[in-house]
Amino acid sequence: MNKKKFQVFSPAKINLFLHIGKKRKDHFHTISSLMFPLKTTGDILTFKPILSPNINVSLTLSKKIQTPLFKKLIPSSKNNLVWKAAHLFYKTTHLKPAIAIHIEKNIPFGAGLGGGSSNAAATLLTLNRLYKYPLSLKKLHALSTQLGSDVSFFLYQKSAFVSGKGDKIKLTLLKLKHWILLLNPRFTISTPWAYQRWDELTSSLETPAFRPSLTKKSRNAKNYWKNDFEKVVFPAYPILEKAKEILLKAGAHTARLTGSGSSLYGVFKSFKSAQKAAKEFKHWIYWIERGP
Numbered sequence: 522m523n524k525k526k527f528q529v530f531s532p533a534k535i536n537l538f539l540h541i542g543k544k545r546k547d548h549f550h551t552i553s554s555l556m557f558p559l560k561t562t563g564d565i566l567t568f569k570p571i572l573s574p575n576i577n578v579s580l581t582l583s584k585k586i587q588t589p590l591f592k593k594l595i596p597s598s599k600n601n602l603v604w605k606a607a608h609l610f611y612k613t614t615h616l617k618p619a620i621a622i623h624i625e626k627n628i629p630f631g632a633g634l635g636g637g638s639s640n641a642a643a644t645l646l647t648l649n650r651l652y653k654y655p656l657s658l659k660k661l662h663a664l665s666t667q668l669g670s671d672v673s674f675f676l677y678q679k680s681a682f683v684s685g686k687g688d689k690i691k692l693t694l695l696k697l698k699h700w701i702l703l704l705n706p707r708f709t710i711s712t713p714w715a716y717q718r719w720d721e722l723t724s725s726l727e728t729p730a731f732r733p734s735l736t737k738k739s740r741n742a743k744n745y746w747k748n749d750f751e752k753v754v755f756p757a758y759p760i761l762e763k764a765k766e767i768l769l770k771a772g773a774h775t776a777r778l779t780g781s782g783s784s785l786y787g788v789f790k791s792f793k794s795a796q797k798a799a800k801e802f803k804h805w806i807y808w809i810e811r812g813p
Contacts, residue, residue, distance in 0.1 A: 524570050531643040532563035533634035535779045535786055541719055541749040549686035550716055557680035557695055562808045564636060565625040566643050577621040578604045585806055586629050588707055594630040602637040602668060606644040609664050614655045631709025633780025635671045642675030680813055697812030702795040704764060705784045705806040710754060715781035718753035748778045761785060771798035
């Protein structure tokens, strides 16, 4: 094992569309989504080998997200997905656990940006690298499905069509030559709550067939480029629907909730126009970055 300290970037993600299907027998929902990892918005994980037979996980919030709410939401070490991913890795490989992992948290909790799932995937990938690749990517994928719906996506670190319960990944090349303004309202939304509200809204919605590529017809279909969670999240949190309207009026080519929220994004033609729109959200957390 490499004895040196090792640091990795754990990106946030955005859903360009998200369709929700029926609830499965395992209580997960079938989904269909196009997702991509962000280039500069994300957490930093630092891995340091230790002598004691432990998995030590620590977390600090970046200045940008140091709010009373997010401080209260910091999980205990063993409730953190990073600890669970590391524990699963060591259990599977039968290696002796001896690692300290520190998370510099830049992605808010409950934001629809996949922060915890990204951290878990980064942990699996990094430990596998530190121990000279005892597990194949196929095996890591199998482990990721035990940790959370979005973890599998983050293993590949590329844009992808995601289906099944989030475990079926079809990589794709995205060329979005625009700027993305990503907004967070400084509050969280529970994904289980959002799915429960969805189930109350409809119990017989079919998910569109998984598409390995987007045809010209689908690109022009307005009902394809949507996030189904908006139907249940916006009525409960009208401030988010208002934010979407502001983004569109400010010149966003498109604006949408990502994941189950609470974050939204707007796609702009230039950095300057995205920066100008950000001024409309003085009390929000925001990031601006180039598309994939």
